Amino acid sequence: MPRRTVEPFVWLLFSGGGVAAALVLPVLLVLFGLALPLGWIAAPDHAHLLGVLRNPLTRLGLVVVCALALVHWAHRFRYTLLDGLQLHRYDRLVVAVCYGGALAGSVLAAYLLFVAV
């Protein structure tokens, strides 16, 4: 019997993160990375953004998107490092840094959205 691994589950999260990143991130980056700083559109006032962020659906949605997108990064970047830079020898370290980073980022996102805001 073949050994069971966690790989299929990680690939599922990778795929989900890919969809979340593709659908949600471009428009947010256009708005907050370019359109507002360059003055293409007037920046929304603080009270409005705070209101949007305090909506339970926004909180949940953003935490899910952030966590999935970070797992997507971790899984893809792991293989980018291993194959692209020929770092197969350091697989364990790469795995720890990538998935550990994604986990830390997800916890931070949950804290920011459910405690700080």
Place this chain on the structure above:
Amino acid sequence: MSSQLSSARLYKPKVPLLWWLSRRSYTMFVLRELSSVFVAWTVVYLLLLIRAVSRGPAEYQRFLHWAASPWLIVLNAVALAFVLLHAITFVNLTPQAMAVRVRGRRVPGRLLAGSLYLTLLLVSAFLAWLVVG
């Protein structure tokens, strides 16, 4: 037999560090892989924005001022290019990775990709409306 197998597994041909520059398709592959770094950066950037908003109007203004730094504009423009590369290649790949069936018939790839682009458009419009108000 087992020693033969393990020695076969240990055979590792040497691959040059910049193997992916030798062909256009390889380079595109690595660029697509690198897009994940900019996906992660976008998440970090959004978390910084959320933190600033949570700390009050003054901190939000400081974030907006910081976001207008030329190096950050350049970084975000590059990040946008990679995030779009990710979005486009992900949508275009979906019909090959997933066979969606409706009433026993496979949905044509173009229709599937097209509906994903439509979803992208609708989600973007909704989020823009939510942010700008």
